[in-house]
Amino acid sequence: MSRRLVLTVGLIAALVLITAASVLVGAKFIPLSTAWHAIFSAETSTESAIIFDLRLPRTWLGLAAGAALGLAGALMQSLTRNPLAEPGLLGVNSGAAAAIVVGISVFGISQPGNYIWFALLGAGLAAGAVYALGSRGSAANTPVKLVLAGAAISAVLMAVVWAATLISPDALDHYRFWVLGSLTGRDAGVLAQILPFIIGGGLLALALAWPLNIMALGDDVSRGLGLNPTAVRAIAAIAVTLLCGAATAAVGPIAFVGLAVPHAVRSLTGPDDRWVLPLSMLAAPVLLLSADVLGRVLVSPNELQVGVVTAFLGAPVLIALVTRRGPVRL
């Protein structure tokens, strides 16, 4: 118990620190005093434009998308009883990707800020199709069926993505940046667009922590305790789709965050979802914003996209943590 508390306090502190760093550190060096002045005085300057127009929006976006991905990943791993599940398994990422390349090559959209509705629609449709496919026949909606249905739909959708990017140079030009994942190049409106989805999905997800704990004991026990397993799974799938769909629409498919963070958190807290879900929600933005800040300073005056740094920062940590501590149980 105390270890979990220490972890919670540590994560909150880390989140505060990295949020501050995200505002103060960037590809352009701004001395602390100048930054202080730029933030708290009314006059506009290059520095205040950098902080208010570039760094603050990407920080908010990183916090929101990170929290959504961490929560979605933790939920997905509980839902599928698979400690290596990622939130994209329901076809959300490939659905968003296919909708975006179709949007670019057929409807001529071309800016990440305008992908949002296409991506949300694609993610929702794909997840719906996966759920429909997975709930047919015997053993409907078992985790295995959902994962297989997700893989099947994703395979076809990715073929659509390949074909579109091969035929339309514009689609490839935009897709290659989108698929890496990035917190920049989106205006503030994007956050407002995704926030309702993330808040809704987040409330659903946190409410599921206790039912999911019981579900871990098996469907029969759950039913005995008055839970409807099918309903819990359906609500969890909706929450994952809302969270991951909104995050992917806003910043691209940084799915690795959703896999690695809950997995690592679970290896530290144990399988209790009342801890895993909220702590994943705190830890994922720490990883995402750390990666973003690192990406700004590593190749200054240029920047590295956050998706690249996330993979190279998160993967070694995941491998080291998990191979040392052994398999994570659910």
Add this chain to the structure above:
Amino acid sequence: MIPKTRRRSARTAAIVAVLMLIVLIIALMLGDYQINPAAVVATVFGAGGGTESFLINEVRAPRALTAIGVGAAFGLSGAIFQSIVRNPLGSPELIGFTQGSSAGAVTGITLAGATGVTLTGWALAGGIATALAVWFFAFRRNALGYRLIIVGIGIGAMLNALTWWLLTRANLATAQSAMSWLIGSLSARSWGHVVTLIIGFGVLLVPLLGASRTLRILEMGDGAATGLGVRVPQAVAGLVALAVALCALAVSMAGPVAFIALAAPQIARRIARAPGVTLLNSALVGALLLLVSDLVALHAWPDVTLPVGVVTGVIGGIYLGWLLATGAKSAR
């Protein structure tokens, strides 16, 4: 029992082989120039000339034969992996070879303008280095368990990020060329590719015959295998190396074409109604799948020829859907 299964298996092999021959002839006929079967046969045996001879003998025949060889190699590679991990979702991707070769190839294309043999070198170097890294970090007594998967996921995420980052840094035209490689393509394959495949299979024939026997023994369970004098960890390591070599052969000839390695062994198993994965049938089904996919890629859309990997992606989706429909009892 066993003779009956064997007979069914042999019959399946014969049927698939005949189908393959029919598709091969169709592949030689179809194109911007339709050529009738009689003319195809005549041209193959040296009659005719000019454009027809060029199209059949230099374009269509080597391309179709490369498809057969590459499909067979992927089918074999997947069959060995699925036997070892006893899971219909096993494929060479588990060990990171394809992601590694993609990252290697894209590095070569975008940073060094590599093509041809040089590009193959980049791809193989990336693939082998990744397979070794995954093996090094993951190898324990239970070599293909949890650690392998988590290390594979981690390294795969890094390679994927590297690949796409390089593609964003390249100019768009170069990125387009790289995409074709990434998806897997049989464009402009020549007799050189066919000869390389024949040499590759020649070298791997003896290990393949040995693998067939080892796999049958391993299927009885680790205990029984040990009782029969098989040292399981070494045998598994050897089989993985063979599967990677087959995958490397296929990838170096056509790029990382998706899903053939995954789908071919299971389709072969189910049409033969055989209990285990058989190598010969997996190879034949893999060859047929890729040959048909390439035909679709070439002729399904007017005015556009897509890389074959787009079509195998759809086939992968159909295959997984079929697994789902026929009951995913064994898919854990």
Add this chain to the structure above:
Amino acid sequence: MPFLGRKTASRALRAVAAAALVPLLATACSQAAAEGECRETTPPATQSGGAFPVTIDHALGSTEIPAEPHRVVTLGWASQDTVLALGTTPVGIAEDAWAGDDNGLLPWTDEAITRNGNTIGPVGSDADVSVYADAPEVNLEELAGLNPDLILATYSGITQEEYDQLSKLAPTVAYPETPWLVSWQDQTLINGRALGKAEEAEELIAETQELIYTTGAEHAELPGTTFAFIYSQDDGTVGIYLAGDPRVDLLIDLGMFPAPSVSDLDTAEGKFYAEISLENIDMLDDADVIVTWFNSEEEQAQLEDSELFQDLPAVKNGAYVPLLDRQLSMAVSTSTALSIPWSLEAFVPPLVEAVNAAHGTDNSDSDNS
């Protein structure tokens, strides 16, 4: 302003040197070159028949062209323009999926074909010039149907495999060293040699170069003005083209020079652009003029809405040239003997306007208008 003087002098020197290379006759008709009427007055190449066999070494091998080609197919970008400018009509041209018109051709290519009464159509039609798709993959069957006796892929990204197969169809010339990388001068020269018109190609280069210099000389405001030619990317970074890139070279040949901060950027060898974070866009403060291109208006709004971009002196002064027309973007980025006259006509007026705006504000500081 010693720097400005030196720059002008060196430009003038280069113009003189270029002129000296060109036979008198060609110089005389340099004005007419844009209209394409010049070819009649040029003496027929003495070695038209004697030039062959020609051997050309390139990245993917060495190609021997045994006799004068009559059915030329071009692959990739730009080569078709050179072939047309040298008086041959290709039988097959690769489409431009990004900036091409309904036929898949760029306007100056289209004009050069149709001016002689030739028709354009897809492969398999009766048109004189067939336009085919070379992406995502080269369709060997289509090319075989065109019956080529020379394939020019000088500015392309063909693979070794494609080259090997194409070579069985007809002698094929690939890029000199790196896929999608060749200067317009080299491209013109290589394709000229392949057609047995090496001398005409050299003349063509000199004429075109001369046309750029003349245009620059007609606008006294251009020399000495600093510029940055930039592009924005989806990840919020800004790319800056460097010397060696055709866009930058064109502006330098017109007499302008890259802003010092841009010239100082580090980049790898063979790479003609550098990237910076939008946070650092004030590095471009020393550019009098900023030129950029966009894929779409959405992309344009994304960059122009940024306060940091609006704060750049060049943008504040109205000395900012956004190119939204893809054909114009293509004209300035993929220079050819046909595209350069076209782009000078379309691009120089807005450029001069921007330069005037830059200098106008400089002068107005004192009279405070």
